[in-house]
Amino acid sequence: MPTETPSAGTVTGARALEHPRREDIRLAEVLHALADPMRLRVVRRLAAAHTELNCADIELPVSRSTCTHHFRVLRENGVIQQIYRGTAKMNALRTEDLEALFPGLIDGVLRAAELQADRLGED
Amino acid sequence: MPTETPSAGTVTGARALEHPRREDIRLAEVLHALADPMRLRVVRRLAAAHTELNCADIELPVSRSTCTHHFRVLRENGVIQQIYRGTAKMNALRTEDLEALFPGLIDGVLRAAELQADRLGED
DNA sequence: CTGGAATTACGATGTTCCTCGTACAATGAA
DNA sequence: TTCATTGTACGAGGAACATCGTAATTCCAG
Numbered sequence: 001m002p003t004e005t006p007s008a009g010t011v012t013g014a015r016a017l018e019h020p021r022r023e024d025i026r027l028a029e030v031l032h033a034l035a036d037p038m039r040l041r042v043v044r045r046l047a048a049a050h051t052e053l054n055c056a057d058i059e060l061p062v063s064r065s066t067c068t069h070h071f072r073v074l075r076e077n078g079v080i081q082q083i084y085r086g087t088a089k090m091n092a093l094r095t096e097d098l099e100a101l102f103p104g105l106i107d108g109v110l111r112a113a114e115l116q117a118d119r120l121g122e123d
Numbered sequence: 124m125p126t127e128t129p130s131a132g133t134v135t136g137a138r139a140l141e142h143p144r145r146e147d148i149r150l151a152e153v154l155h156a157l158a159d160p161m162r163l164r165v166v167r168r169l170a171a172a173h174t175e176l177n178c179a180d181i182e183l184p185v186s187r188s189t190c191t192h193h194f195r196v197l198r199e200n201g202v203i204q205q206i207y208r209g210t211a212k213m214n215a216l217r218t219e220d221l222e223a224l225f226p227g228l229i230d231g232v233l234r235a236a237e238l239q240a241d242r243l244g245e246d
Numbered sequence: 247c248t249g250g251a252a253t254t255a256c257g258a259t260g261t262t263c264c265t266c267g268t269a270c271a272a273t274g275a276a
Numbered sequence: 277t278t279c280a281t282t283g284t285a286c287g288a289g290g291a292a293c294a295t296c297g298t299a300a301t302t303c304c305a306g
Contacts, residue, residue: 112225
């Protein structure tokens with residue numbers, strides 16, 4: 001645990017955001033990442049947007065630290081990709097990777113989410 | 124908590140196995156039920172069998188009580204239906220309900236599981 | 247009625263998860 | 277450099293989960 005101040009050479013700003021490689025993504029972990037209403041909402045927003053979204057663009061009724069947590073779960077399980085853009089951190093679905101690994105899966109989940117939302121009158 | 128001996132009229136053998144009604148099944152809960160390797164295996168076996176299966180027919184590398192636990196999670200989240208057949212308890216996918224609620228979802232998950240199994244050389 | 251086979255219930259344990267609040271770090275603008 | 281914005285790290289509390297072993301329940305067959 002490096003409690004010491006980072007050495008001058010360390011570019012702490014560019015923290016390495018660890019993403020699993022495509023071949024390391026596991027179905028059970030993807031499903032687990034999707035099996036939470038908050039995270040499902042995030043994924044739906046990202047899918048609807050068709051672009052990267054700032055964390056702040058996706059309003060969640062939870063605290064910011066909780067928000068960070070959910071985004072991390074999505075990233076660590078291979079569902080989204082996160083990159084820094086200046087002061088913000090942009091999020092995007094890993095559509096290509098997921099489609100290559102599990103064709104149709106994400107679309108199926110998204111469609112199911114839409115249907116349920118319609119049925120329950122929620123968002 | 125009825126610790127007393129069941130009255131004569133109570134047919135304890137036919138314990139009411141509680142299943143959620145179709146309209147109470149939630150996507151996030153279904154995904155959660157599927158987001159476990161053991162349970163995913165159960166669902167794949169049931170889907171491949173096209174019939175009811177005894178718990179004992181689905182071999183899992185865990186203890187019997189753990190097995191019971193997983194089957195219960197699947198049932199309580201609306202993925203399978205369980206009924207007693209004499210001394211055994213039969214399990215079947217709730218294909219109709221799931222297809223009505225989330226068309227294509229289960230198939231998508233099953234296909235994804237197949238692909239991953241092929242890719243990883245596992246079962 | 248007694249035994250055997252199948253499964254559950256119960257209790258325990260250790261782990262993971264969701265949530266929060268507070269303090270800190272990094273970037274861009276004034 | 278200072279400030280505002282944005283997001284992270286850390287620690288903690290409470291709930292849920294996965295797993296087990298043992299005891300109890302239920303049904304069918306002698």
